[in-house]
Amino acid sequence: MRIIGPSLMEWPSRVRTLFPVALTGLGATTVVGPPLVGWSVLRLARSVSAAESDRARASGVGVASVAVASLVAGTVVARRRFLTNTANAARDLDPGFREPPVSPLVSTGPGSLVDPRGVGREGARYVGTATTGDDVRFVTGAEPIADPIRVFVGLDAGASVQQRVDLAMAELRRTGAFDRSHLVIQAPAGTGYANATPVDVVELLSRGDCASVAVGYGLLPSFLSLNRVDLARRTQQALLEAITAECDERSARPRLLLFGESLGAKVQQAALAVGVADLDRFGIDAALWVGTPGGVDYDDVHRAFDHVAVTLDRPAQIEQVLRERPTPRVWFLEHDGDPVVRFRSDLAHTRPTWLSPAQGRGVPPDMQWRIGVTWAQVLVDTLFATDVSPGDFRSHGHDYRA
Numbered sequence: 001m002r003i004i005g006p007s008l009m010e011w012p013s014r015v016r017t018l019f020p021v022a023l024t025g026l027g028a029t030t031v032v033g034p035p036l037v038g039w040s041v042l043r044l045a046r047s048v049s050a051a052e053s054d055r056a057r058a059s060g061v062g063v064a065s066v067a068v069a070s071l072v073a074g075t076v077v078a079r080r081r082f083l084t085n086t087a088n089a090a091r092d093l094d095p096g097f098r099e100p101p102v103s104p105l106v107s108t109g110p111g112s113l114v115d116p117r118g119v120g121r122e123g124a125r126y127v128g129t130a131t132t133g134d135d136v137r138f139v140t141g142a143e144p145i146a147d148p149i150r151v152f153v154g155l156d157a158g159a160s161v162q163q164r165v166d167l168a169m170a171e172l173r174r175t176g177a178f179d180r181s182h183l184v185i186q187a188p189a190g191t192g193y194a195n196a197t198p199v200d201v202v203e204l205l206s207r208g209d210c211a212s213v214a215v216g217y218g219l220l221p222s223f224l225s226l227n228r229v230d231l232a233r234r235t236q237q238a239l240l241e242a243i244t245a246e247c248d249e250r251s252a253r254p255r256l257l258l259f260g261e262s263l264g265a266k267v268q269q270a271a272l273a274v275g276v277a278d279l280d281r282f283g284i285d286a287a288l289w290v291g292t293p294g295g296v297d298y299d300d301v302h303r304a305f306d307h308v309a310v311t312l313d314r315p316a317q318i319e320q321v322l323r324e325r326p327t328p329r330v331w332f333l334e335h336d337g338d339p340v341v342r343f344r345s346d347l348a349h350t351r352p353t354w355l356s357p358a359q360g361r362g363v364p365p366d367m368q369w370r371i372g373v374t375w376a377q378v379l380v381d382t383l384f385a386t387d388v389s390p391g392d393f394r395s396h397g398h399d400y401r402a
Helices: 013-026 034-052 054-059 061-073 076-091 120-128 133-140 161-175 196-205 226-248 263-271 276-282 298-304 315-324 373-383
Strands: 149-153 182-187 210-215 255-261 284-290 309-312 330-333
Touching: 013 373, 076 120, 120 149, 133 196, 149 161, 161 210, 161 226, 182 196, 182 226, 182 263, 196 210, 196 255, 210 226, 226 263, 226 276, 255 263, 263 284, 276 284, 309 315
Parallel strands: 149 210, 182 210, 182 255, 255 284, 284 330, 309 330
Antiparallel strands: none
């Protein structure tokens, strides 16, 4: 019998060859094996991937460095140095975004209260790519109502959650964001990355009559930011409470739309722990959560929003789900074969529903559940979940561009 069969993602050939050896050596076919094998298979996959892929060499330096610093050298000093260097790199702006935007309607632009040094690389990208009225006219053929508003406050813009949220609120008031028809509230990823694509769509469809806001909580990649989830949750809650209080004082209010991708989705869900009651409390009109990471609370989150939510694997299913629920308030976009979504601790000892006979299009038909083994297998899958090629839109793994 094979120790390993098909997996959710493609692995480098050497990883697939050596994986059974690592499993056998560490007893991963027993329930107690997964915690130990996790370290082994991750280090194996990371090192092999870095050796065989130029892209992995570029994006996997942090992963390999953490492995060397914390697992091999075992020195706290080396780990801290690595994290500091990684955070400093996230503060370094791309050459094309070192000049502040010319629009006064985006953070760091003329009249902005946000220092350009306080948004970081991802924040500068976000505010520097805002849609313009000319873009609206070119794409839609319609006359723009206004230029869109984009507000971004990074980790370095304030010493505390409250300071950063207060600054974001001041920017929203300065730009007239509460007079727009729509306000998008986005929870960024660990690095501060805020996905501009869904915001672009709202900006175009509203003919510019919208605003968006994102408040950062870190500068490290999401897999190194798991210890900041509580800080991120408090940031989202404080922002939602401040926006709700502002809207309650106005006779007219914008429609409030939530967006979070990957860790950002998990952060927003954590800020809405009571589920639909919190949507009502904060006056949220709709939410889109993309690629929510799995975990022991995954089922609880879905149950909390069940009677107002739809879950789909790809946009092609929208027409079908709208027939079943015409007015969903919450949208979960989750590829059925996304290992980031599917990975959870109880996978080690419990067969998941997504490996049932009715498994989805992204799950290999021959993939089977084996105690301990599948847990380790999907753990390795997470390393390659975003291993995509530019311009190749496949709607697969943790890649939601298509």
